[in-house]
Amino acid sequence: MKPLILLFIVILLSGFDSKKEINKWIKEDISYLRNLYIDIHKNPEISLMEKETSKKLANELNKIGFDVTENFGGYGIVGIFENGDGPNILYRTDLDALPMEEKTNLPYASKVKTMDIYGSEVGTMHSCGHDMHMTVWTGTARALIEKKDQWSGTLIMIGQPAEEIGAGAMMMLNEGLYSKFPVPDLGIALHSSPTILSGKVGFGKGYIMANTESVDITVFGEGAHGAAPHMSIDPIVTASLIVMELQTIVSRNINPLDDAVITVGSFRGGTKHNIIPDEVKLQLTIRTYKDEVRNLIHKRIKEICDGIGASVGLEKSRWPKITMPDTYTPANYNDPDLVDRLIFSASNSIGNENVVMAEPQMVGEDFARYGKTKEKIPTVMYWLGTVPEDRMNKYKNGNYALPALHSPYYYPEVEKSIETGVLVNTNALIDLFNN
Ligand SMILES: [Zn+2]
Ligand SMILES: [Zn+2]
Known part of the structure; x- marks a missing residue:
């Protein structure tokens, strides 16, 4: 055999061996990561209140030798590990949970209650899978440090607060993420998928998630006794007209080949059965x-708000007040070349059959912002399958809808999702550092 071919085979085999070694190490680390997952799941904190969660993750990185900066842009964390020459790669997790009661009945379900922004006590739950993101993030950091002889470059681990309110990425970037720390050459993140089986990952190219924005509408009226509606201009009825008319925008005004969603997620007004209030507040999300x-x-x-305001007899100055946001969460764009590199690496890690292509979705994610600065770094967010096999089988047999993200019934298959995420990410980062 020619020496060159022999050398090539030796390199290939040693690559294969080192992959096997990583897989073995990750399998052994799963019980540690499972405990971490359960701990995070049981102790969720909502956006801008991620104090203990943030400390916990900072501690995980400190333990394995990262240079960690805490409270960076709210409760943000930046962990840097310099490991010789090579690219700077950013890997981000989010930290926050949602203000909703968990209804999964799991033995480790969250019982936490938090005061929300309206001053009412609400349940708190990791129903968007950010607990899984944090666990995989920690597991990947642990595997990469354990195998640090296999890659060189600078790893930038970001723990981002306030994703659910679309604020955290901007807070960290405004605090100087790209000026106080190395500018990344590329960035990756994953998101739990409520429709992909655990053990698999999903990739989309180009736009994968939508522009999202929140709009507030205050509907004014003239209050009166509930028994004297003729003395009022009832804002509950006016707001109801607006809600119904908004439904015609997507169905009648927008080209059917374009994508859009308008949802009225909150309708608040009144205090008591027999009082017609003088104000109603609507909260909309637009995708x-x-x-x-x-x-x-x-x-x-x-046009709808003005028209309905006039039609119910309100003075022009009392027509519904619309507050449009100054900023919005931009659509997530997955860099196609980087997607190809990640698909290649993931297929080597978990097999072709476990790497699927995913359709774009109308959800939003502020990870998009890391690629939207003047540095224009390529970014990819991919989907980590989390659906337990029994749930997927029930779904395939019909009469069962898989719980979506933000559902009080959503939960990931713990161990398999962690293992797949850590395996795919660790190998992907090693490949990205080395090529
Ligand atoms: Zn979410
Ligand atoms: Zn999320």
Whole structure:
């Protein structure tokens, strides 16, 4: 055999061996990571209140030799590990949970209650899988440090607060993420998928998640006794007209080939059965991909509110007040070349059959911002399958809807999801550092 071919085979085999070694190490670390997952799941903290969660993760990185900066942009964490020459790679997890009661009946379900922004006590739950993201993030850091002789470069681990309110990435970037720390050459993140089986991962190319924005509408009226509606201009009825009319924007104004969602997620007004209030507040979420669709939606919301305000007999100064956001969470764009590299690496880690292509979705994620600064770093967010096999089988047999993210019934298959996430990420980062 020619010496060159022999050398090539030796390199290939040693690569194969080192992969096997990593897999073995990760399998042995799962019980540690499972405990961490349960701990995080049982102790959720909502956006901007992630104090203990953040400390916990900072501690995990400190233990394995990262240079950690805490409280960076709210409760953000930046962990740097310099490991010789090579690219700077950013890997981000989010930290926050949601203000909702968990209804999974799991033995480790969260019983935590928190005061929400309206001053009412609400249940608190990791129903978006951020507990899984943190566990996989920690597991990947542990595996990469354990195998640090296999890669070189600078690893930038980000623990980002306030993802659920679309604020955390901006808070960390505004605090100087790219000026006080090395500028990344590329960035990755994963998100739990409520529709992909655990053991698999999913990739999308180009736009994978939507522009998302929150719009507030205050509907004014004239209050009166509930028994004297003729003395009032009832804002509950006016707001109801607005909610119904908003349904026609997507169905009648937008090109059916374009994507858009308008959801009224909150409708608040009144204090008592027999009082017609003088104000109702609506909270909307809007999802789009194209700017022209977004602009058309803004225009139609204004026309509908003005028109209904006039039709119920309100003075022009009392027509519904619309508060459009100054900023919005931009759509997530997965860099196609980086997706190809990650698919190649994931297929080597867990097999072709466990790597699936995923459809774009109308959910939003502020991870998009890390790629939208002047540095224009390529980023990819991919889906980590988390659906337990029994749930998937029930779904396939019909008459059962898989619980979505933000559902009080959502939960991931713990060990298999952790193992798959850590395996795919560790190998992906090693490959990205080395190529
Ligand atoms: Zn979420
Ligand atoms: Zn999320």
